[in-house]
Amino acid sequence: MSEYSIGLDLGGTNLRAAAIDTQGRMLDKVSGSTNYSEGRQALVDDMVNSIAHLRKNIGADGLTGIGVVVPGFIHLKEGVIANCNNIACLENFPIRDEIEKRLSARVILENDANAAALGEKWMGAGRDVDDLVLLTLGTGIGGGIISRGQVLHGFLGMAGELGHITVVPNGNPCGCGNRGCVEKHASAQAISAMARLAGLGDVTSEQVHRMAVGGNEKAQEVFAAMGQALGIALAMLINTFNFPLYLLSGGVLAAWDQFAPPMLEEVRRRSFTFRHSHTRIEQATLGNEAGLFGAAYLPYRRSDALAQAAR
Amino acid sequence: MSEYSIGLDLGGTNLRAAAIDTQGRMLDKVSGSTNYSEGRQALVDDMVNSIAHLRKNIGADGLTGIGVVVPGFIHLKEGVIANCNNIACLENFPIRDEIEKRLSARVILENDANAAALGEKWMGAGRDVDDLVLLTLGTGIGGGIISRGQVLHGFLGMAGELGHITVVPNGNPCGCGNRGCVEKHASAQAISAMARLAGLGDVTSEQVHRMAVGGNEKAQEVFAAMGQALGIALAMLINTFNFPLYLLSGGVLAAWDQFAPPMLEEVRRRSFTFRHSHTRIEQATLGNEAGLFGAAYLPYRRSDALAQAAR
Numbered sequence: 001m002s003e004y005s006i007g008l009d010l011g012g013t014n015l016r017a018a019a020i021d022t023q024g025r026m027l028d029k030v031s032g033s034t035n036y037s038e039g040r041q042a043l044v045d046d047m048v049n050s051i052a053h054l055r056k057n058i059g060a061d062g063l064t065g066i067g068v069v070v071p072g073f074i075h076l077k078e079g080v081i082a083n084c085n086n087i088a089c090l091e092n093f094p095i096r097d098e099i100e101k102r103l104s105a106r107v108i109l110e111n112d113a114n115a116a117a118l119g120e121k122w123m124g125a126g127r128d129v130d131d132l133v134l135l136t137l138g139t140g141i142g143g144g145i146i147s148r149g150q151v152l153h154g155f156l157g158m159a160g161e162l163g164h165i166t167v168v169p170n171g172n173p174c175g176c177g178n179r180g181c182v183e184k185h186a187s188a189q190a191i192s193a194m195a196r197l198a199g200l201g202d203v204t205s206e207q208v209h210r211m212a213v214g215g216n217e218k219a220q221e222v223f224a225a226m227g228q229a230l231g232i233a234l235a236m237l238i239n240t241f242n243f244p245l246y247l248l249s250g251g252v253l254a255a256w257d258q259f260a261p262p263m264l265e266e267v268r269r270r271s272f273t274f275r276h277s278h279t280r281i282e283q284a285t286l287g288n289e290a291g292l293f294g295a296a297y298l299p300y301r302r303s304d305a306l307a308q309a310a311r
Numbered sequence: 312m313s314e315y316s317i318g319l320d321l322g323g324t325n326l327r328a329a330a331i332d333t334q335g336r337m338l339d340k341v342s343g344s345t346n347y348s349e350g351r352q353a354l355v356d357d358m359v360n361s362i363a364h365l366r367k368n369i370g371a372d373g374l375t376g377i378g379v380v381v382p383g384f385i386h387l388k389e390g391v392i393a394n395c396n397n398i399a400c401l402e403n404f405p406i407r408d409e410i411e412k413r414l415s416a417r418v419i420l421e422n423d424a425n426a427a428a429l430g431e432k433w434m435g436a437g438r439d440v441d442d443l444v445l446l447t448l449g450t451g452i453g454g455g456i457i458s459r460g461q462v463l464h465g466f467l468g469m470a471g472e473l474g475h476i477t478v479v480p481n482g483n484p485c486g487c488g489n490r491g492c493v494e495k496h497a498s499a500q501a502i503s504a505m506a507r508l509a510g511l512g513d514v515t516s517e518q519v520h521r522m523a524v525g526g527n528e529k530a531q532e533v534f535a536a537m538g539q540a541l542g543i544a545l546a547m548l549i550n551t552f553n554f555p556l557y558l559l560s561g562g563v564l565a566a567w568d569q570f571a572p573p574m575l576e577e578v579r580r581r582s583f584t585f586r587h588s589h590t591r592i593e594q595a596t597l598g599n600e601a602g603l604f605g606a607a608y609l610p611y612r613r614s615d616a617l618a619q620a621a622r
Contacts, residue, residue, distance in 0.1 A: 073583070082587060131466065145551070147458060154553020155442065158584045161550040166543050166581060169479060178546070178581040232477050235489070236547065239472040240456070242465020270477060270489040272384070273469045276393060 004062050006054050007295025008047060009069045009115065010034065010087070011288075012139070017050040019058045020296035024123040028057050029292075040089040048102045055103075065299025066107045068099060069115040069291045071142075076157030079109050108298040112136075114151045114160055115294030116249060116284070117144025122297045124286040125247050132245040133237050134284060135162055135230075137252035141183040145241075150301065163187070167232040185229035186259075188252050194222045209255040220258065227259035231266025238271045238279055249284035256283060315373050317365050318606025319358060320380045320426070321345065321398070322599075323450070328361040330369045331607035335434040339368050351400040359413045366414075376610025377418045379410060380426040380602050382453075387468030390420050419609040423447075425462045425471055426605030427560060427595070428455025433608045435597040436558050443556040444548050445595060446473055446541075448563035452494040456552075461612065474498070478543040496540035497570075499563050505533045520566040531569065538570035542577025549582045549590055560595035567594060 004027055008017040011034065018029040030050050036043065051066060072084030072091075079096025081087075096109045110118070117134035120126040126134075130149045136142040143162025145152040152159050163183035164176050171180025172190070184190055191205035198218040200211065211219035234246055252259075264281065267274050286293055315338055319328040322345065329340040341361050347354065362377060383395030383402075390407025392398075407420045421429070428437075428445035437443040441460045447453040454473025456463040463470050474494035475487050482491025483501070495501055502516035509529040511519065522530035545557055563570075575592065578585050597604055 073587070083583070143551075147463065152458065152552070154584075155555045156553055156584075156588050158588060159551065159553035161553075161584060164550045164581075164583065165547050166478075167480065169543060176583040177586070178583075232480060236476050237551075239475045240454075240470065240548075240551065241463070242467055242470035242472075244466045270475075272394070272475065272487040272489075273465075273467075273472060275488070276384070277467050277469060 002062055003064050004058060005064045005067065005296045005299040006051050007067045007069070007292050007298070008051055009112070009291040009295050010047065010071070011112070011291070012071065012087075014288075015046055015050060016289075016292050017047075017054055018292050018296060019054045020293065022064075022300060024293065028054055030054065036087055036089060040093065043087075043089065044095070044098055044102075048099055051099075051103060055105075063105075066099075066103070066105055067110060067115070067295035067298030068096070068107050069110050069112050069295040070095065071112045073161070074109060074111050074157050076109065076153060079107075082158075110151070110295065110298055111142075111144075111157070111160070112291050113142030113162075114144040114153075115298070116142070116286075116290035117146050117160075117247075117294070118151055118297050119286055119290035119293030119295075120247055120249070120284050121146045121149070123293050124290060125282055125284050126245055129243075129245045131241070131243040132247060133162070133241060133243055134247045134249060135233070137187060137230075137248055137250035139187060139189050141187050162233065162237070165233045165236060167229045182229055182233040186226045186233070186252075188250075190229075191222055191226055191252065191255075194225060195219065198222060205252060206254070209258060212255070212258045223255060223258035224262045227262030228266045230259065231263040232270060234263065234281060235267045235270035235274065238267065238274050242273055242277065242279075244278070244280060246279070246281045247284040248281070249287070249290060253283055313373055314375050315369060316375045316378065316607045316610040317362050318378045318380070318603050318609070319362055320423070320602040320606050321358065321382070322423070322602070323382065323398075325599075326357055326361065327600075327603050328358075328365055329603050329607060330365045331604065333375075333611060335604065339365050341365065347398055347400065351404065354398075354400065355406070355409055355413075359410055362410075362414060374416075377410075377414070377416055378421060378426070378606035378609030379407070379418050380421050380423050380606040381406065382423045384472070385420060385422050385468050387420065387464060390418075393469075421462070421606065421609055422453075422455075422468070422471070423602050424453030424473075425455040425464075426609070427453070427597075427601035428457050428471075428558075428605065429462055429608050430597055430601035430604030430606075431558055431560070431595050432457045432460070434604050435601060436593055436595050437556055440554075440556045442552070442554040443558060444473070444552060444554055445558045445560060446544070448498060448541075448559055448561035450498060450500050452498050473544065473548070476544045476547060478540045493540055493544040497537045497544070497563075499561075501540075502533055502537055502563065502566075505536060506530065509533060516563060517565070520569060523566070523569045534566060534569035535573045538573030539577045541570065542574040543581060545574065545592060546578045546581035546585065549578065549585050553584055553588065553590075555589070555591060557590070557592045558595040559592070560598070560601060564594055
């Protein structure tokens with residue numbers, strides 16, 4: 001039996017799990033909607049059952065390990081989600097230990113954006129590089145940093161909170177306590193809010209995109225502002241890391257044609273490094289399966305010190 | 312004979328070189344002023360002669376290698392300074408190869424702020440950690456990032472240009488092409504400029520500091536603005552890296568009592584990670600010898616991939 005791992009990605013609306021072999025081939029997959037209203041017990045049951053189902057189907061013999069991906073700030077060593085706006089019932093709960101106990105197997109925990117960055121590095125747009133930064137543009141903005149092939153965790157596992165880069169010093173207030181976080185000026189939520197302020201009514205970011213494509217100047221202005229905000233954050237990241245590749249993913253990516261030109265103009269203006277090196281800013285390619293691939297890749301890593309310590 | 316290396320630090324006003332052993336003991340040192348007006352040839356002569364003098368004094372037998380530290384954006388692989396506002400005559404000149412040829416010895420080149428960060432990690436305030444960020448607050452602001460004990464170089468060696476983090480989107484113009492770089496809002500130069508704008512006349516940052524200590528409210532306001540700008544950049548770095556230690560060095564450090572309180576307040580407000588982890592923001596301890604120690608440490612490194620490739 002060939003070696004494989006099981007990855008589970010707990011998202012805001014979906015729970016996905018897959019058995020993936022060392023070559024990145026998906027052997028089996030289960031998915032379902034997440035019902036947070038039924039509480040923590042039901043949620044953990046769903047997670048455990050999904051993994052157990054795959055392990056039974058493929059066979060426990062070849063299983064290298066299990067990777068579990070959750071949103072929020074994670075204390076890696078403790079295996080605890082410190083702060084999770086989307087899934088309040090999991091906050092300060094020892095999720096890793098609980099799943100390990102119920103499966104009698106070791107589990108590696110990772111943050112969703114870190115895992116997506118790792119997935120893109122392993123099997124997506126980042127296959128050819130060792131260093132990249134990923135920004136996930138969804139309801140909020142997440143970030144993952146891959147340095148020398150490994151997730152950059154920081155000393156507690158809280159690195160890569162790139163949605164909270166300040167792009168407007170006295171801009172929109174954020175739940176994190178800051179003002180002007182890029183997440184509050186360039187996410188799907190921010191696009192909707194700007195559109196409403198511009199008099200476009202109660203619209204989703206997808207609707208704003210369609211308006212912009214149709215020639216609505218207010219909608220186009222929203223994407224100009226959003227692209228500029230994102231450009232400020234990207235320029236900062238490029239000046240800080242001088243990595244070869246910066247990836248964008250998430251639902252807002254559909255509006256690339258609208259926001260990318262002002263974003264790139266802003267980056268060009270604000271980053272000497274961008275202008276003087278071959279730095280790529282590209283769309284991620286794994287879509288919403290990046291986290292799943294990243295989750296499955298977690299047990300395959302060999303030399304990630306904090307991940308090892310966490311295990 | 313015990314093993315030693317020679318480090319040379321070419322600063323804006325001083326050229327320093329030292330022979331330092333593996334334990335960080337300084338065996339010998341030479342220093343002098345840099346006279347850029349005499350042109351590149353004289354400058355390179357000074358550098359080569361300083362190193363040759365030390366090598367002759369201590370003996371070539373125990374010499375592990377030579378590290379040379381220069382200001383500016385450096386293309387590490389090519390050993391060329393791409394951009395150097397302070398020393399225009401060295402721009403696009405193959406400084407490393409020239410010194411190597413004249414000394415018949417291998418030379419490792421590094422950027423000044425990176426070297427200072429490495430020096431602090433080796434023998435200064437960062438001895439107890441593997442990950443740190445250093446900001447040098449001088450005429451401008453430089454940055455160095457140590458990740459897993461090594462300088463984070465990026466793919467061309469241009470990482471750590473932290474003086475060009477945007478803290479005021481439409482703030483003061485910078486030579487790099489950006490506006491509102493932290494260097495233009497929190498350096499010695501910025502302190503002078505703000506003081507002048509506040510009606511304090513043509514004063515140095517040291518004079519503004521003395522005025523602030525003496526109770527001058529305008530001068531205190533300058534340091535409040537400077538500290539806040541620095542706090543925005545630090546919060547961004549903390550959210551990005553989640554490292555245990557952030558060091559400040561350089562001449563502006565003398566005004567710590569004035570700028571640190573507003574800086575820390577800003578960081579606290581803007582960084583969830585800072586509020587929820589034991590993150591230290593401290594003064595560097597090696598002063599203007601950090602770069603010299605970093606230069607001497609360069610040949611002692613074993614596993615820095617780009618540095619190795621560059622060698």
